[in-house]
Amino acid sequence: MTRTIAFFxxxxxxxxxxxxxxxxxxxxxxxxxxxxxxxxxxGKASGxxxxxxxxxxxxxxxSSVETIDTLIVAGGVGTSRAMACEETLQSIRExxxxxxxxxxxxxxxxxxxxxxxxxxxxxxxxxxxxxxFVRRFPKVRMQADRIxxxxxxxxTAAGVSAGIDxxxxxxxxxxxxxxxxxxxxxxxxxxxxxxxxxxxxALLELSSPDNRFSDLLDKVRGRLDHRWTVEALAEEAHMxxxxxxxxxxxxxxxxxxxxxERLRLESARERIEAGVEPIEIVAVKAGFGDTHRMRRxxxxxxGAPPQSLRRQARASAS
Numbered sequence: 001m002t003r004t005i006a007f008f009x010x011x012x013x014x015x016x017x018x019x020x021x022x023x024x025x026x027x028x029x030x031x032x033x034x035x036x037x038x039x040x041x042x043g044k045a046s047g048x049x050x051x052x053x054x055x056x057x058x059x060x061x062x063s064s065v066e067t068i069d070t071l072i073v074a075g076g077v078g079t080s081r082a083m084a085c086e087e088t089l090q091s092i093r094e095x096x097x098x099x100x101x102x103x104x105x106x107x108x109x110x111x112x113x114x115x116x117x118x119x120x121x122x123x124x125x126x127x128x129x130x131x132x133f134v135r136r137f138p139k140v141r142m143q144a145d146r147i148x149x150x151x152x153x154x155x156t157a158a159g160v161s162a163g164i165d166x167x168x169x170x171x172x173x174x175x176x177x178x179x180x181x182x183x184x185x186x187x188x189x190x191x192x193x194x195x196x197x198x199x200x201x202a203l204l205e206l207s208s209p210d211n212r213f214s215d216l217l218d219k220v221r222g223r224l225d226h227r228w229t230v231e232a233l234a235e236e237a238h239m240x241x242x243x244x245x246x247x248x249x250x251x252x253x254x255x256x257x258x259x260x261e262r263l264r265l266e267s268a269r270e271r272i273e274a275g276v277e278p279i280e281i282v283a284v285k286a287g288f289g290d291t292h293r294m295r296r297x298x299x300x301x302x303g304a305p306p307q308s309l310r311r312q313a314r315a316s317a318s
Contacts, residue, residue: 001034001036002034002035002036002037002038003036003037003038003069003070003174004037004038004040004065004067004068004069004070005021005022005025005037005038005039005040005069005070005072006040006041006042006062006065006068006070006071006072006095006099007021007022007039007040007041007042007072007073007074008042008043008062008071008072008073008074008091008092008095008108008111009041009042009043009049009051009057009059009074010043010044010049010074010076010078010081010082010085010088011049011050011078011081012050012051012052012076012077012078012081013049013051013052013074013075013076013078014051014052014074014075014076014077014105014106014160015051015052015053015055016160016161016163017074017075017076017105017106017108017160017163018041018072018074018105018163020160020161020163020164020167021072021105021163021164021166021167022039023164023187024164024167024168024171024183024187025037025039025167025171026039027182027183027186027187028171028175028179028180028182028183030186031179031182031183031186032175032179036174036175036179040060040065040068041057041058041059041060042059042060042061042062042064042065043059043060043061043062043091044061044062044085044087044088044091045061045087046059046060046061046064047059051076052076052077052078061091062091062092062094062095063091063094063095065095067098068095068098068099068100069099069100069101070099070100070101070102070103070170071092071095071096071099071101071102071103072103072104072105072108072163072166073092073102073103073104073105073108073109073111073112074104074105074106074108075104075105075106075107075108075109075110075111075125075126075159076106076107079107079108079110079111080110082111083110083111083113083114084114088111089111089114089115090115092111092112092115092117093115093116093117096115096117100153101153101154101155101170102117102153102154102155103154103155103156103157103166103170104123104125104155104156104157105157105160105162105163105166106125106126106129106157106158106159106160106162106163107125107126107129108156109123109124109125109133109156110125110129110133110136110137112154112156113133113136113137113140114137117154118137118139118140118154118156119139119140120139120140121140121141121151121154122140122141122142122143122149122151123140123141123142123143123149123151123154123156124142124143124144124145124146124147124148124149124156124157124158125142125144125156125158125159126158126159126160127144127145127158127159127253128159130142130144130252130253130254131250131251131252131253133253134249134250134253135250142253142254143253143254144252144253144254145253145254145258145262146158147162147165148162148165148166148169150169155169155170164187164189168180168183168184168189171183212247212251213237213248213251213252216233216236216237217259217263219236220233220259220260220263221263221267224263224264224267224285224286224287225284225285225286225287226287228260228287230244230245230256230257233256233260244256260287261297264286264287264288264297265286265297265298265301265302267285267286268282268283268286268288268294268298268306269298269302269309271285271286272306272309272310272313273309273310273313274313275310275313275314279291279294279306279307279310282294282306291306294306
């Protein structure tokens with residue numbers, strides 16, 4: 001069975017948003033040995049699409065693609081023009097009716113949202129664009145700290161290289177975990193960062209000098225074992241809890257509580273993978289309090305308990 005993967009491109013799209021996943025589907029087809037995937041490059045009309053780096057690719061009109069198993073919308077610096085083009089949006093809306101799955105990479109989620117296809121759903125995008133996304137599309141539940149988000153048949157991935165994680169997840173669903181693992185090995189990439197794993201740069205960026213919450217988050221990092229309720233955070237920020245929650249979400253695309261949890265998870269994961277401290281001590285120092293709570297958070301975010309991540313780290317080091 002051959003599945004058609006259609007990539008929707010436009011002028012000034014990000015080249016890796018398309019070529020990263022395309023490479024994954026190509027290697028998966030070779031590994032499966034049965035021509036598992038057929039790749040189609042498409043746009044609102046036939047012609048050529050120019051990537052932001054200057055490379056041009058031949059594309060066909062999306063409306064002319066008879067069978068679409070998966071439609072993947074790329075992102076890039078040309079996203080604003082693409083999402084302002086009604087012909088583009090209508091083309092994607094019509095194709096969505098025929099596609100088995102609808103996906104986006106990076107700021108391609110802006111285009112899906114502009115087409116009204118993400119209303120009421122959770123989604124992600126490049127961490128740098130999350131605040132703008134929240135402002136533009138309040139009906140969409142932005143999860144700025146995710147590698148990819150799946151909502152039934154609609155998948156959205158974070159920035160650039162996250163498209164490869166998305167492709168590997170799609171391959172696993174189509175062809176099984178073993179083919180996905182072979183594909184990852186063939187690409188020399190980590191076999192599927194779990195979708196819930198943080199876009200680690202997102203929280204690092206929150207500490208930049210020009211961010212209004214950098215001092216607050218520095219305090220949290222320095223005292224992760226403190227009980228950081230919204231009220232405690234608001235007191236440190238000299239704001240009311242209600243004002244803090246609204247302003248923080250507008251600036252970062254996540255709630256203050258979620259940001260604290262991500263900081264704790266990142267700190268705990270570093271300590272776990274370092275393999276020195278007992279897991280019980282890590283749970284206390286990272287602010288989880290006990291190993292049971294930390295284990296639940298790890299499974300939800302990383303897809304594996306702390307002990308498994310420690311074993312993986314040790315195996316990689318040996």
